[in-house]
Amino acid sequence: MTQRRALLGIAAAIAAPRLAAPALAQAAWPNRTIRLVVPFTPAGTTDIAARILAERLTQRLGQNVIVENRPGAGGNVGTDVVAKAEPDGYSLVMCTISSSAINYTLYGARMPYRPEELAAVGLLIRVPNAIFVHPSLPVRTLAELVDYVKARPGQLNIGSSGIGTSLHMTGELLKLDAGIDLTHVPFRGAGPMLQECIAGRIEVGVDNLPSVIGHLRGGLLRTLAVTTATRTPALPDVPTTAEAGFPRVEATAWFGVQGPARLPRPIIDRISTEMNAIIKEPETARRLLELGGMTPDLTPDGGTSPDGFARFVAAEVEKWGEVVRRARVTVE
Template sequence: MSFKFLTRLVSAAAIGFAAMTATASAQTYPDRPVRLVVPFAAGGSTDIVARIIAAKMSEILKQQVIVENRAGAGGNAGAAAVARSAPDGYTVLMGTVATHAINPALYVKMPYDPVKDFAPVSLLVNVPNVIVVNPSLNVKTVKELIDLLKANPDKYDYASSGIGTPLHLSGALFESMSGTKMVHVPYKGAGPALLDVVGGQVKIMFDNLPSSIGQIRKGGVIGLAVTTKERSPAAPEIPTVAESGLPGYETYSWNAIFAPAGTPQAYIDILAKAGAEAVADPAVKARLADLSAVAVGSTPAQLADHVKAEIAKWGPVVKASGASVNE
């Protein structure tokens, strides 16, 4: 028996053993709790969505999926912590449009690469934004708003939850696509911003639909249009921006699971399947719908494509807005 033949035989055996080990490991994964890091404070929309889905995934995986809030730096602190975690399938991130598309263009120094440092698992939900205005503005459609703004450049303010947030940049994208000019008024959160729009101190806001839907129904603000391609099942009476005066406009928030780069594909597939099953569950879907969140449950490959498209979309918007965070 030649030395070359023996070498090939040993190599083949090693590969076979590694494959058998990986298969056996996948059959037992997960055998302890999985930590789902939410990079924002408890009580926010991302946290609420994460807890609803985590509870169902715990049932499916037969192991606890424990939500851990790790807020800071617009989501960067929690995302960076996951990127640095062991790629063993037991620490994953509930990522968003902020952590994986906006922040890389907004922050001068990023503690992670949104593509290279993560393994996509599943896009779980999309959450529409909505354009709301104070009734005193006397506009009821997007076209009327655009006409008013074009006739009065830089006269009207719009509120957002802060500089560089998805809501701020939704307004910036609107200005860019409609050829209008407004004055951005950043707040420390969407709640106080909406209160000032209801009170009339600021006339316009780009908000998450779940945050504004109550005031829209009470008449505190007028919901001109949702920002997704299709109308929201939670408020089907509100048209889309695209159908009501600005074709091609689309923004929304989203929540997706990411694992650290290098996590075994078998583990990623198990998590993706559990996430998709969780958001497809009728009870979970109904609870998400109450929050105006639309269930998706994508494959890892679909999430990878989604992130690349979102980075390409939001990078130029951030640059055009002039927003920058030096941290």
């Protein structure tokens, strides 16, 4: 009962400012530059998706939407900037499965923000993760990789874009399911990780498909599997982890938009409406598909409505919290 009252109190605290927000919402918004914070380094999937969205929002809103990279702590640094920002519609964050779901359990009491400090706006895309190796490694399937690693326990590295990201957790799921010993090497974003993989200093990598697909198609890295239940049209010849014999290694990364908790509902609805329109644009859909992105259909109403996205995020917090506990992942 005490916990329920506390939750009701949080909900009331969030809702109360929205009831008093009409004056702000009636102002001419937007009338200046909007910043879309990417809590990771440039060149990763979060950054790529954010720049596609920012370009289209700039044209549709009539004001510049600039991408601001604020990496650190698995997405916590940049996300916290927006969670603590003025709720005026000029500070938004490109949220991810890590920064808005996994990290709450992973960082625990050290999290600088809580779910109730962020307002859901909408889901943009979801993408498969790809498991790949440097071409010099003598393996061509995921099963061959597992056998290769079992013969060399602890000798090979697996790279990700940071502790607690869906890429890290995908690697942990593979280690648990296959019973293999790989040393996790986290980086501050996909860009630095891919550089090391291409150079051969990291033997195995996991990345969101949009940021690695060019290297996979170009032969700089060899794809072993994608982590979705079905094959992706972007790489139709690449098997899924289930087809490779590891059905429990399934992870779909997602990217959406959140703002400060007390962001006025009219502004939330306006951004959400524009996002919905952008997703349906043939050219934007083509660009996202070429990157390996999939339509945001994970929630009952597509995930692109604020309420639908809020429910989806809450479910993801619960789901990935269980994975973190099961894999016993911690941050120092």
